[in-house]
Amino acid sequence: MALEIAVLIVALLALAGIILMLIKPQAKTGTTDFQETLDKLHKNLIELVTRSSGETKQAVSSAFSKEFVDIWEKINKQLEAVRETVEKKLGDIQKHNDTKLEEMRKTVDEKLHMTLERRLGESFQLVGERLEQVHKGLGEMQTLAASVGDIKKVLTNVKTRGIWGEVLLGNLLEQILTSEQYQQNVVTKKGGNEPVEYAIRLPGKDQDDGQTVWLPIDSKYPKEDYERLLDAQERADKTGADEAGRDLETTLKNEAKDIRDKYLDPPHTTDFAIMFLPSEGLYAEAVRRPGLSERLQREYRVSLAGPTTLTAILNSLLMGFRTLAIQKRSSEVWALLGTIKTEFGKFGDLLDKTHKKLQEATNTIEDASKKSRTIERKLKGVGELPIHKAASLLELDEEQDVESLKEA
Known part of the structure; x- marks a missing residue:
């Protein structure tokens, strides 16, 4: 209704405009009454339009409000339906997800349980093997510790230490020479009663008459002096090292004098003897001492020899024995x-x-x-x-x- 009124007002305004356009050319010949009439008509039209416009606005506003309320109610109903549908779907999805998650949890739990059991089994097996190896290693370490203890006892006891050096000397002689070329515990000095540990049988001038020339070899191992020297060197204690070195020199000189007095008796023996030092480190330290080796040879007629040096000496003697045997058998040849x-x-x-x-x-x-x-x-x-x-x-x-x- 309001829309129809608005259309009517617009049509009237258009008609008034047309009339004004038709009347305007005759304005000069028209009367004042007619003009006034038109003015009144114009005012009435304006009032009518204004009143109609207000009514139209009110009508349009009322209609729009009603339509808006209807639309809003429809939208609310549709939104409610959509919300219910979405809630239902979300509920279904949540139930489905809960079911799937439960299945996944069970599967993961089973996998984790199996993997954990397998890994734990492997780990326990590996730990068991390692413990067995550790136990075996501990047994070996105990055996080694016992062996080290035995060696320590051997090296601590002077008599046992001497036996160890004597055994090492005997092994070297046995490896290089024949049993006829050396002898153990020989009294080399005429009228003496002190046997030397080993003596090498050298051919003499009257060997065919049973006469033999002996080369005495005695092993010595001054362990205490040598260990004090090594300890002082490790601590970088120059004063202690010098003192231990002097003690070692004194001990070796005393041992050389003892060998000379007990075992040397030319012409039944050679005019020199060999002092065997069973450790290469000890031999190197003794040779390193300035003038010690020369003094022992000059004053006491004793030569120092380590395992390697003694091996070279024995090989040289062996070659001499072979040369002498060849000379003796040259006539037969x-x-x-x-x-x-x-x-x-x-x-x-x-x-x-x-x-x-x-x-x-x-x-x-x-x-x-x-x-x-x-x-x-x-x-x-x-x-x-x-x-x-x-x-x-x-x-x-x-x-x-x-x-x-x-x-x-």
């Missing part, structure tokens, strides 16, 4: 070579005779071959007889000799 030469001369004569006989046999065979070829040339013109006739003429056995003639 020459006699043997003379016999071989005589027999070889006889063998040459025999070869010459054999060659002559072979030459004679070769000449005889060549003569027979020449005669055979001569007979064959003369028999070329003679005709051949049948085999049976030849056999009968030659009085051959028909079976064996016929076969031999066929083969011929």
